[in-house]
Amino acid sequence: MGAQSAVVLRDVKKAFPLRGGLGLEVLDLEHLALPAGSCTVLRGRSGSGKTTLLNLVAGITAPTAGTVHVADTDVFALSEARRDRFRAENIGYVFQTFNLLSALSALENVMLAMMFADAVPQHLQRRRSTDLLARLGLAERLAHKPAQLSRGEQQRVAIARALANSPPLVLADEPCASLDARTASEVLAIFLAVCREDEKTLLLVSHDEAALGGADRVIDMSELNRTEARKGST
Amino acid sequence: MTILTVALKYLQGRLVASTLTAVSIALGVSLVVASVLLAGGIKAGFIAGATDYNLVVGAKGSPTQLVLSVVFRMDLATPNIEYTAYRDLQQDPRVETAVPIAVGDAYRGFRYVATNNAYFAAFPWRRKTFALAAGKFFADDPPSDPTYEALLGAEAARSTGLQIGDRFYEGEEMAEYPLTVVGILRPTHSADDRAIFFSLPSYWGMNEVARGMAVKPITAVLIRPKRMSDLPSLHRALNVAPETQAVLPSGVLLTIFNMMAVAEDVLKMILATVGAIVLLYVFVSMYSATMERRREIATMRALGARRATVLGIVLAESAALATVGGLGGMVGGHAVAYLAGSLLGPSGLVTNPFLFDVFEPAVLASVIFLGTLAGLLPAVLAYRTEVAENLAPLS
Numbered sequence: 054m055g056a057q058s059a060v061v062l063r064d065v066k067k068a069f070p071l072r073g074g075l076g077l078e079v080l081d082l083e084h085l086a087l088p089a090g091s092c093t094v095l096r097g098r099s100g101s102g103k104t105t106l107l108n109l110v111a112g113i114t115a116p117t118a119g120t121v122h123v124a125d126t127d128v129f130a131l132s133e134a135r136r137d138r139f140r141a142e143n144i145g146y147v148f149q150t151f152n153l154l155s156a157l158s159a160l161e162n163v164m165l166a167m168m169f170a171d172a173v174p175q176h177l178q179r180r181r182s183t184d185l186l187a188r189l190g191l192a193e194r195l196a197h198k199p200a201q202l203s204r205g206e207q208q209r210v211a212i213a214r215a216l217a218n219s220p221p222l223v224l225a226d227e228p229c230a231s232l233d234a235r236t237a238s239e240v241l242a243i244f245l246a247v248c249r250e251d252e253k254t255l256l257l258v259s260h261d262e263a264a265l266g267g268a269d270r271v272i273d274m275s276e277l278n279r280t281e282a283r284k285g286s287t
Numbered sequence: 288m289t290i291l292t293v294a295l296k297y298l299q300g301r302l303v304a305s306t307l308t309a310v311s312i313a314l315g316v317s318l319v320v321a322s323v324l325l326a327g328g329i330k331a332g333f334i335a336g337a338t339d340y341n342l343v344v345g346a347k348g349s350p351t352q353l354v355l356s357v358v359f360r361m362d363l364a365t366p367n368i369e370y371t372a373y374r375d376l377q378q379d380p381r382v383e384t385a386v387p388i389a390v391g392d393a394y395r396g397f398r399y400v401a402t403n404n405a406y407f408a409a410f411p412w413r414r415k416t417f418a419l420a421a422g423k424f425f426a427d428d429p430p431s432d433p434t435y436e437a438l439l440g441a442e443a444a445r446s447t448g449l450q451i452g453d454r455f456y457e458g459e460e461m462a463e464y465p466l467t468v469v470g471i472l473r474p475t476h477s478a479d480d481r482a483i484f485f486s487l488p489s490y491w492g493m494n495e496v497a498r499g500m501a502v503k504p505i506t507a508v509l510i511r512p513k514r515m516s517d518l519p520s521l522h523r524a525l526n527v528a529p530e531t532q533a534v535l536p537s538g539v540l541l542t543i544f545n546m547m548a549v550a551e552d553v554l555k556m557i558l559a560t561v562g563a564i565v566l567l568y569v570f571v572s573m574y575s576a577t578m579e580r581r582r583e584i585a586t587m588r589a590l591g592a593r594r595a596t597v598l599g600i601v602l603a604e605s606a607a608l609a610t611v612g613g614l615g616g617m618v619g620g621h622a623v624a625y626l627a628g629s630l631l632g633p634s635g636l637v638t639n640p641f642l643f644d645v646f647e648p649a650v651l652a653s654v655i656f657l658g659t660l661a662g663l664l665p666a667v668l669a670y671r672t673e674v675a676e677n678l679a680p681l682s
Contacts, residue, residue, distance in 0.1 A: 104679075113589055114675045134593050141591020148678065152586040154293075156300025161288065168288040169591035178288070214590070 059254035060087040065119030081279040092255040097274025101281045103258040107224045112136045141170035145215030147225035151207045153199040159210045160195040163217050172218035185213040205236035212244050225257045238263050294603035308572045309612040315565035316616020319558050321623035337536035339413050345507035350534040357507040359478045360398045364390040367504035381517035386509040389490050394457045397443040400482045401490030422451045422470030433492035437466040438484040441474040464493040569661035573605050577665035584669050585677035594670045601666035609658020613651045
């Protein structure tokens with residue numbers, strides 16, 4: 054494993070169990086390494102294993118075979134509790150549907166992520182959350198609940214939440230798919246800019262041209278995922 | 288942000304449902320607290336009222352009626368006995384204190400009780416103490432010269448609005464014999480709060496039949512023997528007499544408490560059912576809330592929340608609901624006990640709803656424990672929430 058690689062996957066397979074003891078294989082990749090500080094975009098048709106790959110890297114879904122290393126740590130060698138803590142401190146996750154907690158304000162949604170890690174001292178958490186939201190253009194929206202925010206604003210809160218603990222790795226699953234084209238390009242631009250400035254390693258699932266253009270590397274799942282390649286050849 | 292902060296925010300986020308759940312807990316708890324306070328208050332009232340004297344001597348008849356009418360003014364007065372019975376008992380070497388009582392009519396629902404000042408004396412063995420809020424005790428006047436001075440119980444004074452110096456009478460035929468308020472008692476939390484006291488000569492003077500009688504009538508005599516060992520012989524002797532009976536108030540209390548025990552058992556079953564329904568309501572509320580936000584729970588897990596953390600959040604929610612409901616129920620229970628105590632007042636029983644019972648911390652702790660327990664299954668659901676499955680994009 055290269056010293057500068059933020060993420061390394063080796064011989065990773067993922068199959069979901071089906072009735073009758075059978076399994077549905079959705080992912081089979083030999084090797085994937087993401088250099089630290091790089092921006093990688095995954096693209097591929099629906100069902101090609103993009104979200105599964107992100108969940109594997111995040112430690113949310115365990116692989117059927119193979120290893121996943123993030124920041125030189127074998128993620129699935131950790132106990133579940135330690136993996137949760139590792140994820141809180143090292144990985145930010147931006148979802149397609151934002152997934153903000155409806156009962157919490159924008160500020161509280163960002164602070165929530167800090168509750169699960171020891172990355173930011175408690176007395177600095179409010180300040181850091183405020184700064185992050187201001188940086189994403191939401192200084193006037195701190196006390197607003199998700200229902201009071203536009204979709205673009207909600208996604209920016211979700212981005213701030215993903216960056217709350219200063220994780221070296223940020224995963225984003227089609228972060229702009231739920232947004233209109235104009236809002237999507239605005240949100241994506243600010244997202245990429247912030248990640249670049251903070252030298253984050255970014256693994257992004259997107260079909261957005263702007264994302265593809267701003268990426269260091271674009272990976273097509275049909276080339277990366279041997280299961281997908283097999284489907285294509287049959 | 289802490290687990291409790293997130294839990295409280297969630298409760299705040301579904302304010303109507305949370306409030307309804309807390310109110311249902313509060314209603315259940317207030318029912319339990321009020322029932323226990325009232326049952327305890329009624330018993331305490333009976334005990335406090337009946338245990339200062341060891342014997343009640345009155346006309347032959349129902350022992351329960353004698354005690355209820357003389358001590359608690361709850362039943363019809365028993366027939367009269369002669370005043371000489373009191374004189375005889377006063378002279379009896381076995382008797383330390385004998386207090387004559389004549390229970391008469393009422394003024395605006397507040398019973399007339401004729402007695403002498405011994406009734407209010409602060410004997411060292413007395414549980415109940417009488418103190419004046421205003422004025423003085425009525426004079427122990429001679430039968431030939433009744434003063435018609437009245438001493439009002441605290442509730443009688445408050446309800447009638449009578450003040451020191453006021454004159455009053457019930458019914459036009461009594462206009463010739465108006466009573467004059469000379470004193471008002473402090474609350475005793477007993478049936479005496481609802482009584483209007485005056486002297487026996489005043490009572491005989493007001494009563495047309497008694498005026499013409501050579502031997503004056505009274506309703507009963509309260510007896511305290513010098514030694515408890517004298518009690519059986521006194522009891523026996525007075526019961527052998529053709530006109531009188533002697534009743535042990537403690538025996539009557541036992542009868543009353545036995546009758547109450549059946550009602551208490553039924554009440555306990557009702558309260559247990561109410562408790563089970565409230566717990567079920569908390570469970571359903573927490574269960575549906577947890578099911579509704581499985582995606583948010585999965586999100587927290589994806590952000591790094593441990594299973595124990597989401598478990599703690601749901602348990603903290605149900606604990607907070609139970610705490611708020613439990614505390615509200617305590618306050619509500621005392622309020623209900625106060626209202627019910629006011630309603631029970633006319634029957635002669637007075638409870639003290641401001642008394643904090645030792646069982647209440649235990650009730651509150653149980654409510655919090657059981658309320659939290661009702662959130663356990665929903666919490667386990669949250670604990671077991673499958674992250675990837677619940678984070679799948681919405682269609």
